[in-house]
Every structure is written in C-alpha cells, then in structure tokens.
Amino acid sequence: MVKLSVNLNKIATLRNARGGNIPNLLQVAVDVQKFGCQGITIHPRPDERHITYKDVYNIRSIIKTELNIEGNPTDKFMELVLNVKPDQVTFVPDKNDAITSNSGWDMINYHHFLTKKVKKLKIHGIKTSIFLDPNPELVVYAAKTGVDSIELYTGNFSIEYAKKKLNCIHPYIQTAKEAVKNNLFINAGHDLNLDNISFLIEKIPYISEVSIGHALISESLYMGLENTIQSYLKRIHRITSLSCKKRGFIK
Template sequence: MTKETKLSVNINKIATLRNARGGNVPNVIQAAIDIESFGADGITVHPRPDERHIRYADVYALKKVLTTEFNIEGNPIERFMDLVLEVKPTQVTLVPDPPDALTSNAGWDTVTHAAFLKKVVERLKKAGIRVSIFVNPDERMVEGAARVGADRVELYTEPYARLYPQDREAAIAPYLKAAAAARDLGLGLNAGHDLNLENLAFLKEQIPFLDEVSIGHALISDALYLGLENTVQLYLRRLGRQA
C-alpha cells in the first residue's frame, strides 16, 4: 500500500547559523513560515538543554504561528517535558541523546527503559500529544515501543544513509523488517537522520507506507546551493509528491 509520506523540515541548522552571529539573522520563525508556504507538511525542532541551536523561546514563538504539524524532538528530561506539555505540539519524538551529544546517534532501548518510557508516553498522551519513539531498525525495539504505548516509531536512518552508496539493498534490509513489524503492531512509521536527495526516494519506494520523514541538515545544506523553496519541493518530489 502506497500512502502520502509527509515531509517535516527540521530547522535546527537555521537556528545554529543565527546563533553563531547573534541577533536575528536568519530569522528562524520567518524561515519556518516560509518552509510551510513552500509545501512542507510540518516543522521539526530539537531543543537541547544548552540551547545551542533552537532555543526554548523559539518553540513558544513557533507554536503561535505554525499552521502545519509541529514536531518537537528531545530527551524527556523534566525541563523538556514541562515545555512540550505547555506547548502541546502535534507530535513529540522521544530521543535518548545525552546533553553533550553533537547530534542524535542511537535509538532507545525500549526494553531496558520500558518502565520509564511508559510513564513519559502516558503523560504526553494524556495531554493529547501524539508520541513517537526514536529507535534503531530492530524489531525488538519496535515491539518495545508498542508495549509502552507509543503511537509511532521513528527509525534512525543514519546507518541506512551510510551504507546506501555502497549497497542500497543491504542498507535497507533491516529497515524493511522493522517497518513491517511496526505496521503489524499498528504503529505509525516515521524515519529520520541523514536522509537526503540521493537516498530518500529509494527509502520511500521500499517502504511505501511511511507516514513521515524528518529532514534537516541535508535539506538546509542543499538550500544554500539550490534555494530554500526549490529544495523543499525537490524533497517532496523524492517522496512522490507534487510540490
């Protein structure tokens, strides 16, 4: 079954550029509004405790203006939980990155941390927030996410992106199994990390029931050369969408 896969654009790197110089150039909030107008289905942010890119204040400002889906990623420390329970985005994606992580580099062990995740998921769902758990492409981790009550899983696609240039069939193999497990368990399916214009179409072709991809670094980097509007539309086309 082929379904429309939504594109959520992670704008962390726009905030990184702003923060490098101070002031408000580029304007993160305006960029998000523009990205929506260019056809994206959602905006993703990942506020970290040191606020080195997206700031907590940005999250509140974005909530006031966004008209598409708002996805907030992060490790559910108490400050993060306070933020998302107040803002109430469309979706919260739980990511197990430590405070000093350069970027997300692993999914949750949903078996070892089942009791903790279950409590977090319950709090978020009680507030009416859709919950996705970031996992490695491992059927056991997908099953664990279902057991703790998640609505979706987000498959961590860095290993896929790394192997794709050498052997795309081997790269996709564990993702096909994990995706099938999610579908069989009634979980929604997202994917993200290091997806780009070269590897995205094959992922969508092989997993046609994918609900959403979240893409930031590659998309914003491509926009430096191709322009932001054109880049958003190129990514939509890779998903089989008419921009």
C-alpha cells in the first residue's frame, strides 16, 4: 500500500500570518493521524516562514506514525534532525529565498556532499531520501550515497498532466524502474492532488509513499480535512489494489 504523508507547512503558514496559535499545528498533526494518514512531513526553512525550528521539537513527541523532515542539509539543519531523530529525512536542494522547492539534486556535482550527509544520519538509524528529478541517469549516483530512497520531484508532472500531456509520465516511470534495480524505495511529492494522484500511482506501482501538502490543505477548504484525507486513502487503496491484482500479488 502506498503511504500518505501529509505536509503541514501550509497550516504553519496560515498560523504565522496572524501570529498566535490558530490553527494549532500540533492539534492538526494529531488529527490528520487520527483521520488515517500514515505520516507527517514538515519542511523547516532557514527563515522559518512556516514550520519553525521550535515546531520541529514540539511535534516530535506526538507523531505516532512516521515523521519525515525535509530540508537542505546545512549545518543548522543537520544539527536539528540529529537532535530530533525523525523516522526519515529528505534532502531537498532548496535555496534560502526559494518560494517552494522547484527541482531535484544535481547528483553529479553533489554526490560526495550528499554521501557525507547520508552517512551521518545512517549512523543514528535515520532513514534518508534524496529529492530527485525524473532522470534515470541520476539514480545510480543517488544509490552510491547509501540513501534508502529517492523522492521523485513531481512538479513538472503536475503541470503537464493538467495540460493533458500524459506522456510526461514516461521519464518518471523509467526513473522509478532504475530505482528498483538499485534497491531504492520510491517516494513522490510536489503539487500532487486529487486529480493526478491516481494516474501517477497507476503508472508507477513501485511508489512507497507520497507527500502532499499544498493541494491537500487547499482541497480541505472545500471538502473538510477528514474527508480529504479519506478521499486520498480511498483513491490510493483502489489503484494500488487494482495494480496488485494485475501483477498477481493478490487474488
């Protein structure tokens, strides 16, 4: 079954817009787990414009599923995750002034840099993932770092899918197949939503986890948070079950 990890950055952004503690980030973290999601993702940035470093420490103790922390592995970020010890850390090459993550790692130039970072986390038993563009040639470099998984950057897929350009899925499929060959788990995230999630999982049945925040929170404004979580889980379950039946895993 593909796991759904809910990114709570937008909840923190809404809270920070007014100050105070509404909406209550910690309560939302408790609730989305209660509603069925299998993980929580947070992405603390250096300017702390949404998730703050204090939030990271506060949220750790209430995560009963999986805590995934995303970020650029600066010294400050590495100190944070080594103190908090989340279940998973996803390295993302975002610049300090980036509005949102918009590309994967240049694995050729950052291979040695990321290898050192992965090694530090593995010593402490923390799973690691590397944010990667859909390019099969980069997977071998990622695997050599010792990382556990890759996270496919699905921003371009989401844009092209909205234009009905379905061939956009092909490089993602090839990258996923290469990851499987290299014994890597496959995560996916960025701009995934209720319109495109089924197609992605149908075409890439190897995906282990999807991380969704902006669209899920936006859709929740219309549907309600619990209904939105359940809608994702139902679609993921339906398409995963069909895929497993086609591949003979279940009858």
